[in-house]
Amino acid sequence: MKIATWNINGVKARLDTTLAWLREATPDVACLQEIKSVDEGFPREAFEELGYHVETHGQKGFNGVAILSRTPVSEVLRGLPGDDSDEQARYIEARIEPPNETRDGDARPLRVGCLYLPNGNPLGTEKFPYKLAWMQRLIAHARARLADEERFLLLGDYNVIPQPIDARNPQNWVDDALFQPESRSAFRALLGLGFTEAVRSVNTDKDVYTFWDYQAGAWQKNNGIRIDHVLMSPEATDGFEGAGIDVHVRGWEKPSDHVPVWVRLAA
DNA sequence: ATGTCAGCCGGAGGCTGA
Numbered sequence: 326m327k328i329a330t331w332n333i334n335g336v337k338a339r340l341d342t343t344l345a346w347l348r349e350a351t352p353d354v355a356c357l358q359e360i361k362s363v364d365e366g367f368p369r370e371a372f373e374e375l376g377y378h379v380e381t382h383g384q385k386g387f388n389g390v391a392i393l394s395r396t397p398v399s400e401v402l403r404g405l406p407g408d409d410s411d412e413q414a415r416y417i418e419a420r421i422e423p424p425n426e427t428r429d430g431d432a433r434p435l436r437v438g439c440l441y442l443p444n445g446n447p448l449g450t451e452k453f454p455y456k457l458a459w460m461q462r463l464i465a466h467a468r469a470r471l472a473d474e475e476r477f478l479l480l481g482d483y484n485v486i487p488q489p490i491d492a493r494n495p496q497n498w499v500d501d502a503l504f505q506p507e508s509r510s511a512f513r514a515l516l517g518l519g520f521t522e523a524v525r526s527v528n529t530d531k532d533v534y535t536f537w538d539y540q541a542g543a544w545q546k547n548n549g550i551r552i553d554h555v556l557m558s559p560e561a562t563d564g565f566e567g568a569g570i571d572v573h574v575r576g577w578e579k580p581s582d583h584v585p586v587w588v589r590l591a592a
Numbered sequence: 593a594t595g596t597c598a599g600c601c602g603g604a605g606g607c608t609g610a
Contacts, residue, residue, distance in 0.1 A: 334597075334598070334610085335597085335598050335599075337598085337599085338597080338598060338599085339598095359598095359610085361598070361599065385599090385600085386598090386599055386600055386608090386609090387598095387599080387600095387608085387609065387610090388609095444609080444610060446609090446610080484610095494593090497593060498593090500593090501593085538593085538594080538596075538610090539594095539595095539596035539597055539610095540593080540594045540595060540596045540597090541593070541594040541595050541596085542594095542595065543593095543594090543595095543596095548593095582596085582597080582610085
């Protein structure tokens with residue numbers, strides 16, 4: 326099965342683009358970030374017409390995440406545990422039912438965590454400590470999930486450039502929250518819990534990016550960064566069949582500044 | 593590292609967040 330993540334930068338502004346990509350890429354599960362919509366305003370019927378079950382965790386104006394799944398989902402979790410006072414809609418998780426053809430077989434549960442990690446800019450404001458605290462909550466939650474020894478994917482817009490190779494011009498990012506040593510260290514700590522990062526496990530090339538700024542001709546110059554990631558638990562990695570980035574989508578009309586990233590797992 | 597975009601409020605365009 327194919328599971329994808331995409332920061333669409335607004336579901337209303339990006340509805341046609343998102344639907345076109347779903348028709349082309351036909352993921353079984355799609356995790357969306359920055360829907361920028363409340364749950365009641367999410368155009369769920371448009372996705373249901375394509376055969377998806379829809380779960381959202383939205384808020385007004387900013388942030389917001391959603392999971393689309395061809396099969397039913399259960400055990401939906403909205404919000405990252407660990408801070409009841411956090412009002413930003415940045416995490417949704419669900420258990421994905423196996424496809425029909427394996428439902429009577431030995432398919433193990435698949436759980437998917439869809440995240441929109443705080444950007445953290447500008448440095449020197451409360452935004453950066455919020456990012457780091459959020460990452461610590463994510464690490465705590467991921468540790469608990471890994472202890473369940475299930476197939477588990479943690480995917481989304483991490484707003485972290487893991488390594489210098491993940492930016493066309495790393496020197497441009499040294500004063501940015503996405504490339505701070507603390508951000509990179511927390512991402513490494515998350516990986517170190519036992520995850521495999523899907524794209525780098527199959528592609529160690531340079532110039533592998535998932536985001537190009539709208540400004541300054543970043544796309545035309547391929548001045549990109551790699552900040553959207555798919556992390557796989559050991560049990561998910563056992564069935565890992567491949568990963569990719571739908572770079573061409575950045576060249577479409579009315580693009581998001583991010584592009585989809587996907588993995589394929591044995592059903 | 594700015595040649596932009598989305599959404600809010602409110603009814604134009606400035607502000608915020610990215």
